[in-house]
Structure formats: structure tokens, C-alpha cells
Amino acid sequence: MIRRYFFLLLLLASSQSFAQHVIKGKITDAETGDPIPFASIILKGTTTGVNSDFEGNYNLEAKKLSDSITVSYLGYISASKALQNQPEQTVNFQLKPSDFEMEAFVFEAGENPAFEIIRQAVERKEYFDKRNLSSYESKNYTKIEIDVDHVSDDFSHRRSVQKITAILDSIKQLTNDEGQKILPVFFSETLSKFYYRNNPVLRKEVVEKSRITGVGITDGSTTSQITGSAFQEYNFYKNWLTIVEKDFVSPIADGWKAYYDYDLLDSVLVGADSCYVLQVYPRREQDLAFTGTIWINKETYALKQVDLAIPKEANLNFIERIKIQQELVPTEAGPLIPSKSRVQIKIGQITPKTAGLLAKFYTSADSIRTGEPKPTSFFNQAVTLELDYASGDDEFWKINRQDPLSEEELAVLQMVDTLKRIPIVRFFSEGLKFFGTGYLNVGKFEVGPWPGFFNYNDIEGVRLGMGARTSVKFSNKWELEGYGAYGFQDEEFKYTAKVKRILDRFHWTTLSLSTQKEIDQVGLEISNLQGNSVFLAASRFGTLRRPFLNTNYNFQFQREFFKGFLFTSNLHVRQFDPLFDFYFLEKDTREYESNFETTEVQASLRYGKDEIIIINDNARTSFGPSKWPIVQLSYAKGIKWLGGDIAYSKLDFYLYQRLNVGMLGVSRYELFAGKVFGEVPYPILNNHLGNETLFYTSAAFNTMNFNEFASDQYASLRYRHYFEGFLLNRIPVIKKLKWRAVANANILYGSVSDKNITNTPNVDPLGNHLETFGRLDPSKPYVELGYGVENIFKFFRIDFFHRITYLDNPGAKPFAVKISGQLIL
Structure with a gap:
């Protein structure tokens, strides 16, 4: 009996000596609140560390604690926090972006070692480019958030803006790390099936469920077609990527040496793959090229992860930052498919008296399958909506979205729903749509176009006109349109009348x-x-x-x-x-x-x-x-x-x-x-x-x-x-x-x-x-x-x-x- 207790005490002592400390948390961008994937987390004074995952989460286990933990990532100011002497604790970090400038690297002899890695990656592009698949399909989840940020004092003190903020004060305010308020104006979630086939190259997205809330959004059918994953595709195996209607050269483009310089930073384990970590940056700061970090598999030279940004110096208007983060997984056939992508587009203040804009896009794909391609007739329409695409409630989205919403995103939903109901917001949003489209929505009809309201020429003299047309709320099969105008000099009445029937x-x-x-x-x-x-x-x-x-x-x-x-x-x-x-x-x-x-x-x-x-x-x-x-x-x-x-x-x-x-x-x-x-x-x-x-x-x-x-x-x-x-x-x-x-x-x-x-x-x-x-x-x-x-x-x-x-x-x-x-x- 004594020997049994002695053995039990020995076992407890042994287990205590191997007991591990667990530190977990999340790394986010202090300005946007978005996760920072691939950040380096290390116990100060030790070699014990991990990298954050695509959602910015980390989980570090250590036999022995140091006094603090440090987080660092290229393009951000490193941060440290003190640790408690506890077996398990949560430590979150908000990192502030830094104005990073790459120093010049001098190699004493031979070629830059990063060049051979890039050369191998480029030579093997055909093995990993998803465009070489005969077909594939995936189930995708996409969310988009658009916020007003960097609100100037002049803008916030406007009477119309103060009326809005007074109503929103009752809701949890969203701020960045510097205490500046962020005003969400749009949020969407989309569940869809995405289909691709080669020879000929065809794509199709079937939107199964879509939830959209936003200022000025009166009908979700059109918006639902452009908020899915079909418009959020970024393939770095292409030589050029089109973003905001501009073409940016990929870091592994065929002509990479004419556009980029590289530095081999480290060799790390990403999941089960050992990867090279390379810093890339443009040879000319104003070129439409990326700066940031890419991870390349040591064995296959396939892209594993990317974290790239367009530098402020690039020849773009209004845009302060474009950032793309991506995680790639191999298919059964070999080529890679992005499993998760995150894009941020930050638009600065057009004038000092206005506000900026921040657009955030996130797409994840699972259930990726390759096989026989669908017939070409299946791809006749690039984007289609299921009949009940707008029927999902809160419980449905909680169960079916691939990634849970953060507390901040839940607050965004509440704020946008409140914001779009404020009368002055509705007035300005409808006015902006009227100016842009030419038509003002009035129930099931649209009045306009405003350029046809007034005209003056030598034949008609002063000309006044007015028109209207039915909207999709009136019918999705019939469209009626009419316009009338009168010239006071020629005394002639002009008109247009049209009826359209949509059969299919x-x-x-x-x-x-x-x-x-x-x-x-x-x-x-x-x-x-x-x-x-x-x-x-x-x-x-x-x-x-x-x-x-x-x-x-x-x-x-x-x-x-x-x-x-x-x-x-x-x-x-x-x-x-x-x-x-x-x-x-x-x-x-x-x-x-x-x-x-x-x-x-x-x-x-x-x-x-x-x-x-x-x-x-x-x-x-x-x-x-x-x-x-x-x-x-x-x-x-x-x-x-x-x-x-x-x-x-x-x-x-x-x-x-x-x-x-x-x-x-x-x-x-x-x-x-x-x-x-x-x-x-x-x-x-x-x-x-x-x-x-x-x-x-x-x-x-x-x-x-x-x-x-x-x-x-x-x-x-x-x-x-x-x-x-x-x-x-x-x-x-x-x-x-x-x-x-x-x-x-x-x-x-x-x-x-x-x-x-x-x-x-x-x-x-x-x-x-x-x-x-x-x-x-x-x-x-x-x-x-x-x-x-x-x-x-x-x-x-x-x-x-x-x-x-x-x-x-x-x-x-x-x-x-x-x-x-x-x-x-």
C-alpha cells in the first residue's frame, strides 16, 4: 500500500516537472482591427516561439516562462508584454504599422541566394498554377466590410454628421488603437459554390445565401452578385494581377528580375512544410509592384503563403494601402488553390475636410474538389442566385459560416443596420445614387434621368423634360419606360416610350x-x-x-x-x-x-x-x-x-x-x-x-x-x-x-x-x-x-x-x- 502511494507521488512529481505553460492570444492591426497572420511570437531571451495563423491566433507552449513575450512582423512596430507566472494565460497584441523602408543589401561574392529560390519557383509555376487544372469546384464563404475612417475635425463638426453621431452614441463605438472612430457603412456575407473549367476557361459562382446590409442599398439582388468570391480572385501564379482596375506584377512573374529585389530572411516550419521566408520589394518605388513577404516550400518551391502590400509610393490615386494575405493548399492533382484570402484597401482623404474609406474583403474556400468539368452550357451566366438566397437568419449564419464573426464584426452589423435607417443618411445616400445613375427611386418606379430635365439649344430654345421607368420591384419580367420633353421655341413635344418583356x-x-x-x-x-x-x-x-x-x-x-x-x-x-x-x-x-x-x-x-x-x-x-x-x-x-x-x-x-x-x-x-x-x-x-x-x-x-x-x-x-x-x-x-x-x-x-x-x-x-x-x-x-x-x-x-x-x-x-x-x- 505504501509502495502504491509512493509510486503515485513519484508520478505526480514527474508530471509536474514536464508541465507546460500555455500562452495564447490574437495579433491584430491597431488601425483596422484585422488579424495579422504569420507574425512571429517569441518568449524574450529564449528560442521558444511560434507564428500566428491566418486568423492572427497563436498558441505557444513552453516548459519555462520568461518575464515577457514579444511579437514582431515586417511592416509593424514590435511589441512586448509582461507575463504572469500562471500555467495558462491569454495575451493579445495590437501592432501599429510602421513606415518600413528596406535597407540596401550588399553581397560580398556570388549571387543573391534569394534569386535561385525565385528562379526555381518561376520554373515550376506550371505545376502549381490552378489554371492548369481541367476543372475544380469549391464551397466559398466571403465577407466584405466598408468603413469610414480618418474622419477630419471639419468633417465631424458638420451639422449633418453630428446628427448621425448623436444617434450612434447609444451603440458600441468602434475605434482604432489611436482612439479614432470607425464608422461602418456596409457589411455582407455570402455562401456560394464556385466552379472553374479549363479549355475553354470558364468560371461560375452560384450564390446560395447572401446577407447584405449597407447605407444606400435598397435591393440586394445586384449587390449579391458582386459580393461573392468570383470578384475576389487573386492568383500570384499569373504574371499580372488586376486589382482596382490596375495591373500589378507578381513577385514570381516570368520577368521578376526587372521589377523586384529580394532578401532571404529565414527558414521556418509552416504547418508540416519547411519554407523559405523571402522579403520582396520593388526596384522602383512607384512601379505597380508589391512589397512584403512570401513563403516558398523548400522541397517543391510552391507558394505556401503571401503577405504583400502596395507601397504608398506606388503611382495610385487616393489609395494609401492595398494589402493581400493569402494561404494556399494543394489539390489532389497538385496545383494550388487559395484556401483563405484577405484584402484591405485603404482610401485616404480626398481633401483635408473629408474622411477616408477602408474596404476589407475576406474569402475562404473548403470542400475543394477536382474532376470532370461541367459542360460549357452550365457556365452560360457567370453569377446566379438561388431562389431563396436572401432567406438566412442569424442562426443560419452562425451555423453555416466557415469562420465565426468577431465581436467587432458583430458590432459592425448592428451599427450599419442603425445607420441606414437614419433619415439624413437615407437622404444623402439616395441623392448620391440619383446623381450617379440619373434616376431617383420612388417605390416601384424610378424618376429621371436628371440630365434630360433641362436643355437649351438654337432649335428648341429652353427645353424641359421628365421621365420615369419601372424598377425590378415592379416586376422582374416587365419593364416600362417613358420620357417627355417640350421645346418652347419650336413648340414641339418630344417623347420616348418603351416596353420590355424578359422571357428568360x-x-x-x-x-x-x-x-x-x-x-x-x-x-x-x-x-x-x-x-x-x-x-x-x-x-x-x-x-x-x-x-x-x-x-x-x-x-x-x-x-x-x-x-x-x-x-x-x-x-x-x-x-x-x-x-x-x-x-x-x-x-x-x-x-x-x-x-x-x-x-x-x-x-x-x-x-x-x-x-x-x-x-x-x-x-x-x-x-x-x-x-x-x-x-x-x-x-x-x-x-x-x-x-x-x-x-x-x-x-x-x-x-x-x-x-x-x-x-x-x-x-x-x-x-x-x-x-x-x-x-x-x-x-x-x-x-x-x-x-x-x-x-x-x-x-x-x-x-x-x-x-x-x-x-x-x-x-x-x-x-x-x-x-x-x-x-x-x-x-x-x-x-x-x-x-x-x-x-x-x-x-x-x-x-x-x-x-x-x-x-x-x-x-x-x-x-x-x-x-x-x-x-x-x-x-x-x-x-x-x-x-x-x-x-x-x-x-x-x-x-x-x-x-x-x-x-x-x-x-x-x-x-x-x-x-x-x-x-x-
């Missing part, structure tokens, strides 16, 4: 019928300038160029047969009534005619291989292509036996593409070619768009006069290049201003057949001179070259254009200066 939202299929009576201008038709609002508005005020009263009826059918392939057909009847001196010779009788009617049947095919389309309420919205061009082919035929006065045919071809040309920047080009068959009045020809306004537009030839040239066969190339700071970043004084060089080249070939030249007389029946149209020499192109600077005071752009050919034309301007304004990052 998956294979986007619609029928629409519309009628319109409106004043238009030859070569400046409203239908061709809808995407150039400033230029359109400038051309509609003052003196109108060759105006005519356009009365038309249009019946349209549209269907997307498979992803990216859109078919559109129209039956279009138009009455042309000139409000200027115009005549043409009727084909058969050769009598003078001044007005005409056309009945036109049109069909067009449009294909965008990787174009991202979402259904925005009752309309399709394109986010543009990422790599491949958009191609469109159109054919139209004017038919006399359906009531038209003129028989003709039109064939048009259009090609658009965005090109990433590496360190040189980004290019965009548009190729347009066509031909008009038959004898027609010149308003039916292609009246090439000139620009006599002060404002720059990419849709026009900026040194060409209005109505200077028309063609019945034509081909044009518009090339625009954005250097993104490539040239001006190297000039010491200019680079501080963050100006960016731009360049343009516009070329046009065209001609007019003899029958369409003789069709338009130079004099009217009374012998008075008539303005007709100019013609291009088929062997001599119209050429203009331009160069300029954008991002002046972060808003203005100025372009200088030189007209190279046709300098002898009456009124030709060999040189033109155009200005424009744009909010770009």
Missing part, C-alpha cells in the same frame, strides 16, 4: 417595343453616344449641327445562346425630317426630296469569350473582357416593300481588346470596318464622328470637324495607350506629382461610290448652295496622333492632338488641345 434570365432573352420622337444630329446621333455622357451633353447644348426630327419605331429580340454569344435582331422604322437645308435625288425619278422613311431589318452577333456579365435588375451589365477581344458582326437591310423609301444593305464589323504590355502599361484598341450597299442619302452613310468641343472623347476623331467626312466603305483603328507612370515615374520632380503619360493614334480609311456622290446635289431647286459632305481619298488615310498627361491634381487630363493628313481641307485644324476629367485610381 438564364439565356438572357428579351422582347422589346419602343417608339421615339426626338431631335437628333447627323453624325451625332444619340444612339451612338450613350456611353459618352459629357460629350453628348456638350453637343446637345447651343448650336445643333445638321439637326433633324427623328421619329422611329423599333421592335427588338435578343438572346444569349451560350456564354458570351449574344444574338440581337431589330425591325426599325425611321422617319427623317431635316431641320436644315437638305436635299437628295430620288433614285428612280431623280427628283429633289428632303425627307425620307426607312424600314430596316437588322441582325447582329456579339461574342466575348471571357466577358463577365451580371444581371443588374432588369438589364445586363458587362464588366468587360480580361484577355480576349470582343467581336461583333452586324448586318442591316433597308426594305422598300415594308414601307421604306430606300433599299440598301449595311455590313459592319467591330473588334475591341484590352492589352497588358507589361512594364510599358496598358493598351486598348478598337477596329471598326463596314460597307453600305446601294444608293442612299448621305445621312444613311457612316458620318464619321468629329469633335469640335473642348472635351476629349475616345469615340471621336479629335481634330476632325463635325460632318467633315462620310463614307460608304470604311475601316478605322483607334489605339490608346496608358503608360501608368512608366515614363514619368523616372523624372525626379514629376514622379512626386504622380502624373501619367498617355498616347493616341487614330487612323481612318474611307471612300464614297460615284452613285452616292451624285445622289447629293450641291444646290437646292432654287439654285441656292447646299452643304453636303466631305470625302476621303481611298489611297490616303486620315491620321491623327496624340499624346498627353492624365492624373493632374488626381482628376484632370489634357491631350494634344496633331492632324497629320487632309490639312488643306476648309477649316482643318492641324493641332487641338482637349481636356477631360476622370476619377481614376
Whole structure:
């Protein structure tokens, strides 16, 4: 019995000698409250330490305690805290960002050892790039938070802001470590299934559940399509990553040595993998490149983790910081999939009297599977919503979200719900939407557009107008639209009426019928300038160029047969009534005619291989292509036996593409070619768009006069290049201003057949001179070259254009200066 107790005491003493102390806690960013993954935690004066996980949590076990524990991470100020002599304790840290500047490293002999690691990682990219998978799918969870921060004193003392803060004082206030209040304005959570297939490259996200709360958010269907993981994809195995519409070079890009320097910092164990830890930083501080840390597997040279940021010195507007943290896991087939990604975008104060903005995005993926790809028809719509996507309550999200919300995030939800109900907030948010979209939401209807409320020109004098359309709250199958205006000088009433029926939202299929009576201008038709609002508005005020009263009826059918392939057909009847001196010779009788009617049947095919389309309420919205061009082919035929006065045919071809040309920047080009068959009045020809306004537009030839040239066969190339700071970043004084060089080249070939030249007389029946149209020499192109600077005071752009050919034309301007304004990052 004594021996048994003696053995028990010995066992207890032995276990006590091996007893461990456990210290756990969380490392967060003092400014944003977000976790800091991969931070180094070490007991002071020992070699005992661990790294925090992706959520910033750590758990350190030690046989013996020291007096304090220290946390450090690149880009942050290290911190230490005292420890208690306890077997288990919790110690949290809030680290403050530091203005980190990498010192120059000098290697006495041989190559930088980090270079060989990067070289091996680049050579093995094809084994680990997820784009090499034939297909994969995953279940994703995404959350987005947008906060107002860095509120200036002038901003916070405004009467309207004080009304808001007075109401919010009853709620737990969110602050950063410096005591500055953070005001959340948006929070969303999304559960979805993500699908990918290769050859062809297609992606699809099915949003199963989505919860959105935010200031100014009145309908969640559109927002739910863009808050999922489909728009939060960051693949560092690509040479270039597109973030906020800018292209940033990856640290393991093929041309890595031209953009980056590296330092081998350490060798650590991450999970079960031994990894190299490398610091990366741009060779030129203003290049669109990353700085931070990457972890590369010692055995396979695969990326394990990244923690990268865009430095403040990068040539970006308003953005103080972009930070991307990512954790990657291998699939069964070998290539890597990001299992967790966190992105922070911090936008500074536009003026000292305003506030800043902080956007935080988090995505996690699990249940990753590879296998047989889905059929291409499955990917017809890039983002779809389940019928009950908005039905999840608090309990559902508590059970189903992959990662629990922190106390701060729960407070964010409560604050946003309260904030969006404050009357003055609703007033300002609705006002901002009204200004941006042109329409004011009133129940199931939208009133607008506001640019059409007032106008003044030499034909109508003062013009007043008003319009309205139904919203998706009225119906997701029917859309009604109407607009009316009255000119007090011409005493004419103008109108637009339209009804659209949506037959199929998956294979986007619609029928629409519309009628319109409106004043238009030859070569400046409203239908061709809808995407150039400033230029359109400038051309509609003052003196109108060759105006005519356009009365038309249009019946349209549209269907997307498979992803990216859109078919559109129209039956279009138009009455042309000139409000200027115009005549043409009727084909058969050769009598003078001044007005005409056309009945036109049109069909067009449009294909965008990787174009991202979402259904925005009752309309399709394109986010543009990422790599491949958009191609469109159109054919139209004017038919006399359906009531038209003129028989003709039109064939048009259009090609658009965005090109990433590496360190040189980004290019965009548009190729347009066509031909008009038959004898027609010149308003039916292609009246090439000139620009006599002060404002720059990419849709026009900026040194060409209005109505200077028309063609019945034509081909044009518009090339625009954005250097993104490539040239001006190297000039010491200019680079501080963050100006960016731009360049343009516009070329046009065209001609007019003899029958369409003789069709338009130079004099009217009374012998008075008539303005007709100019013609291009088929062997001599119209050429203009331009160069300029954008991002002046972060808003203005100025372009200088030189007209190279046709300098002898009456009124030709060999040189033109155009200005424009744009909010770009």
C-alpha cells in the first residue's frame, strides 16, 4: 500500500516537472482591427516561439516562462508584454504599422541566394498554377466590410454628421488603437459554390445565401452578385494581377528580375512544410509592384503563403494601402488553390475636410474538389442566385459560416443596420445614387434621368423634360419606360416610350417595343453616344449641327445562346425630317426630296469569350473582357416593300481588346470596318464622328470637324495607350506629382461610290448652295496622333492632338488641345 502511494507521488512529481505553460492570444492591426497572420511570437531571451495563423491566433507552449513575450512582423512596430507566472494565460497584441523602408543589401561574392529560390519557383509555376487544372469546384464563404475612417475635425463638426453621431452614441463605438472612430457603412456575407473549367476557361459562382446590409442599398439582388468570391480572385501564379482596375506584377512573374529585389530572411516550419521566408520589394518605388513577404516550400518551391502590400509610393490615386494575405493548399492533382484570402484597401482623404474609406474583403474556400468539368452550357451566366438566397437568419449564419464573426464584426452589423435607417443618411445616400445613375427611386418606379430635365439649344430654345421607368420591384419580367420633353421655341413635344418583356434570365432573352420622337444630329446621333455622357451633353447644348426630327419605331429580340454569344435582331422604322437645308435625288425619278422613311431589318452577333456579365435588375451589365477581344458582326437591310423609301444593305464589323504590355502599361484598341450597299442619302452613310468641343472623347476623331467626312466603305483603328507612370515615374520632380503619360493614334480609311456622290446635289431647286459632305481619298488615310498627361491634381487630363493628313481641307485644324476629367485610381 505504501509502495502504491509512493509510486503515485513519484508520478505526480514527474508530471509536474514536464508541465507546460500555455500562452495564447490574437495579433491584430491597431488601425483596422484585422488579424495579422504569420507574425512571429517569441518568449524574450529564449528560442521558444511560434507564428500566428491566418486568423492572427497563436498558441505557444513552453516548459519555462520568461518575464515577457514579444511579437514582431515586417511592416509593424514590435511589441512586448509582461507575463504572469500562471500555467495558462491569454495575451493579445495590437501592432501599429510602421513606415518600413528596406535597407540596401550588399553581397560580398556570388549571387543573391534569394534569386535561385525565385528562379526555381518561376520554373515550376506550371505545376502549381490552378489554371492548369481541367476543372475544380469549391464551397466559398466571403465577407466584405466598408468603413469610414480618418474622419477630419471639419468633417465631424458638420451639422449633418453630428446628427448621425448623436444617434450612434447609444451603440458600441468602434475605434482604432489611436482612439479614432470607425464608422461602418456596409457589411455582407455570402455562401456560394464556385466552379472553374479549363479549355475553354470558364468560371461560375452560384450564390446560395447572401446577407447584405449597407447605407444606400435598397435591393440586394445586384449587390449579391458582386459580393461573392468570383470578384475576389487573386492568383500570384499569373504574371499580372488586376486589382482596382490596375495591373500589378507578381513577385514570381516570368520577368521578376526587372521589377523586384529580394532578401532571404529565414527558414521556418509552416504547418508540416519547411519554407523559405523571402522579403520582396520593388526596384522602383512607384512601379505597380508589391512589397512584403512570401513563403516558398523548400522541397517543391510552391507558394505556401503571401503577405504583400502596395507601397504608398506606388503611382495610385487616393489609395494609401492595398494589402493581400493569402494561404494556399494543394489539390489532389497538385496545383494550388487559395484556401483563405484577405484584402484591405485603404482610401485616404480626398481633401483635408473629408474622411477616408477602408474596404476589407475576406474569402475562404473548403470542400475543394477536382474532376470532370461541367459542360460549357452550365457556365452560360457567370453569377446566379438561388431562389431563396436572401432567406438566412442569424442562426443560419452562425451555423453555416466557415469562420465565426468577431465581436467587432458583430458590432459592425448592428451599427450599419442603425445607420441606414437614419433619415439624413437615407437622404444623402439616395441623392448620391440619383446623381450617379440619373434616376431617383420612388417605390416601384424610378424618376429621371436628371440630365434630360433641362436643355437649351438654337432649335428648341429652353427645353424641359421628365421621365420615369419601372424598377425590378415592379416586376422582374416587365419593364416600362417613358420620357417627355417640350421645346418652347419650336413648340414641339418630344417623347420616348418603351416596353420590355424578359422571357428568360438564364439565356438572357428579351422582347422589346419602343417608339421615339426626338431631335437628333447627323453624325451625332444619340444612339451612338450613350456611353459618352459629357460629350453628348456638350453637343446637345447651343448650336445643333445638321439637326433633324427623328421619329422611329423599333421592335427588338435578343438572346444569349451560350456564354458570351449574344444574338440581337431589330425591325426599325425611321422617319427623317431635316431641320436644315437638305436635299437628295430620288433614285428612280431623280427628283429633289428632303425627307425620307426607312424600314430596316437588322441582325447582329456579339461574342466575348471571357466577358463577365451580371444581371443588374432588369438589364445586363458587362464588366468587360480580361484577355480576349470582343467581336461583333452586324448586318442591316433597308426594305422598300415594308414601307421604306430606300433599299440598301449595311455590313459592319467591330473588334475591341484590352492589352497588358507589361512594364510599358496598358493598351486598348478598337477596329471598326463596314460597307453600305446601294444608293442612299448621305445621312444613311457612316458620318464619321468629329469633335469640335473642348472635351476629349475616345469615340471621336479629335481634330476632325463635325460632318467633315462620310463614307460608304470604311475601316478605322483607334489605339490608346496608358503608360501608368512608366515614363514619368523616372523624372525626379514629376514622379512626386504622380502624373501619367498617355498616347493616341487614330487612323481612318474611307471612300464614297460615284452613285452616292451624285445622289447629293450641291444646290437646292432654287439654285441656292447646299452643304453636303466631305470625302476621303481611298489611297490616303486620315491620321491623327496624340499624346498627353492624365492624373493632374488626381482628376484632370489634357491631350494634344496633331492632324497629320487632309490639312488643306476648309477649316482643318492641324493641332487641338482637349481636356477631360476622370476619377481614376
